[in-house]
Amino acid sequence: MNDWSRGYVADEPYTVSYQAELAPAHLDLACRMMGAVWEPAPDMAICEIGCGRGYAALLLAAADPRRTVVGIDYNPAHIAEARAFAAEAGIGNAVLLDADLAELGEAEIARLPDFDLVYGHGIWTWVGDPVREGIIRLLRRKLKPGGILHLTYNALPGFARDLPLQRLIRSVASLLPGGSIPRVQEAIEVVRALADAGAVQLHDTPLLREVLKSADSLEPAYLAHEFLPEHWRPAFHADVAADMARAQLAFVGSATLFENVPELCMDPAQKAVAERIPAGPVRELVKDICLTRPFRRDIFMRGVRRADRTALLDPVVLGLQVEAPSPPKLSVQVGTAEFGPEMAEPIMAALAEGPQTVGRLRNLPEGRKPNAAELCVLLCGTPTCLPMPPGSRDVAAAVRFNRAAAARYGYVKGPRLGICAPGAGAGIAAYALEVAIAADVGAFPDDTPGQRAMRLAADTSEASLRDATATIERVLRDRLAVWRRFGVVQP
Ligand SMILES: C[S@@+](CC[C@H](N)C(=O)[O-])C[C@H]1O[C@@H](n2cnc3c(N)ncnc32)[C@H](O)[C@@H]1O
Known part of the structure; x- marks a missing residue:
């Protein structure tokens, strides 16, 4: 330090x-x-x-x-x-x-x-x-x-079940000399040895599993910043x-988003208990006790003003962030949330035509109509749609950002970044490789995948160019229409 x-x-x-x-x-x-x-x-x-x-x-x-x-x-x-x-x-x-x-x-x-x-x-x-x-x-x-x-x-x-894991990594690392990265890596080896030896206080949680396979999945700097801060609390x-x-x-x-819908966080018996408690931090604690x-x-x-939720949600415009997605499914605490087929079909068909308001989408199904909140959880709580705020479509600024990002982080599989997308007023989550392709399309809209491969591939060997061309063709097939929709590249 x-x-x-x-x-x-x-x-x-x-x-x-x-x-x-x-x-x-x-x-x-x-x-x-x-x-x-x-x-x-x-x-x-x-x-x-x-x-x-x-x-x-x-x-x-x-x-x-x-x-x-x-x-x-x-x-x-x-x-x-x-x-x-x-x-x-x-x-x-x-x-x-x-x-x-x-x-x-x-x-x-x-x-x-x-x-x-x-x-x-x-x-x-x-x-x-x-x-x-x-x-x-x-x-x-x-x-x-x-x-x-x-x-x-x-x-x-x-986080309670992971407290021993966090404390162990931090404490072991504090004994070690050197930089944060070797210290956190060595501390994780102690975790591994103890987990292999069946230490009962290392609970089999997603975080422990993530840490143990961290050599492949988590960046060392992430682990250091996550586990080593002295005042972590x-x-x-x-x-x-x-x-x-x-x-x-x-x-x-x-x-x-799903955490805002009590039915998706708690089963009916749990929800009945929660509803006996006035809305506020204690009810939130009940929810936290039911959720993992x-x-x-x-x-x-700072100063909450209230209005009717449906009236607030109905005008929001949603656009697909993937081409031809299957109807969304979301794993939540109490099972899987999804539209029934009679709801999914008209909603997904309308979105395939172009961005739609929540109000229009929820009124499309013939029978039971989804409520506005359910609809938003399924479409925007999964990587299906992004809300499209009214506003800027400054494609040039986005292209400059994406090109600078691509120049820094390269044409590589990781890390998970974002493509600057003015139509979303934010980013579309993407691998660095997709950022690089989006940036290239922004800068050279009319080039062929082969020409792009010449700029992006790791080297100009025949195999490398062939691989890059195939990857670029696949990404463009899946993403180009989305990038146009969200102003990443010119329509
Ligand atoms: C885990 S990183 C998160 C970075 C970024 N928000 C993100 O999500 O990628 C925490 C950041 O807080 C910064 N930080 C820690 N203590 C700080 C302080 N006292 N004042 C300002 N920044 C601080 C660190 O340098 C670090 O970049």
Whole structure:
């Protein structure tokens, strides 16, 4: 750890990634599902606290140049990289601030715009109290009335079974010399040995399985940032809600859409118990006791205004984010959520024709009609549709972002990134390889897959070019119409 690290990992940059839930239109949809009115203007101001290397913040800036996006991070290596990326992509509406959230002074805070939307993704659980206080201070001063916060964190009791695993990795690593990555890797080998030896407190959870196969699936820097921060502390929702209340924020709902529909989180007996408890943090605890969620994606609002949910959802426009998808299915706590065939057929047929409003879609089936919230969970809680906010179609800014991203992260299978898509006002989740192809189509719309392969393939050997051409043809067949729909490339 460095002197300025405050116990967080500062010797290795964090990984680059993009989460579909960050899309402002997705968060808006979640608010509408909960009957809460968020009215972000097209020129909204957005802040990401702990923005890492800036990928998401810059993508959101490029997706609509009318916005102002501020990314704050205390790791100068992150901010230097984000600024270089912004310059390469010609992004003029993003400010990357090199600042420690615990030390943001009055004058620095005063210079920031008032925000419509603040993201705290992957920070709250991993930092100590002075940083959390700094976050609350910033929110109290700078989140607009009616603005929202998207805060993710490791949640109790869902994380409880993994507490021994987290503590073991952190404690073993703290004994080891050297950099964060070799220390976390060596600590995971101790976990592996103990798991093989049948240690009863290493529970067979998805996280343990993920960690044990991490050599193939998780980036070492992710593991270091996930497991090594000294002040790591999971929290019950009620405690986070109490902290947010100090900044006048109230809980609205979850960015994981199905969690906003009690029938999909709890069976009828559990729901009956939950309904005996007034809506609020204690009912949320009951839900958390019924769900296996170790990670929460909460949305808080500063001053909640209420309206009818169906009236809020009906005008939202949804567009397919995959070509010819099969009707969506979602595994939830109480089974599988899906449309019956009589609902699926007209809904999917209408979407295949083009973007549709929720109101039109839910009225298409002849018999039982889905309610607006069910419809949104199935279409936008799975990678079937994305909400399409009215607004910018600045394809040029998106092409510049995608080209800069492709130049940095290359034509490779991983990592999971996002393609800047102005029609979504955000990103379409994609592998770096797809970002590179989308960028190439944006820059050279009329070229053939063979010409693209010449630019993208790892080398110009016949086999490599043949492989790349086949991959490009397949990706274009599956994705090109979607990219046109969302303004990634010219229609
Ligand atoms: C897990 S990363 C999340 C990055 C990004 N939000 C994402 O989702 O990819 C947490 C980030 O918080 C930053 N951070 C940690 N402590 C901080 C502090 N005191 N002030 C500002 N940034 C901090 C780290 O440098 C790191 O980039």
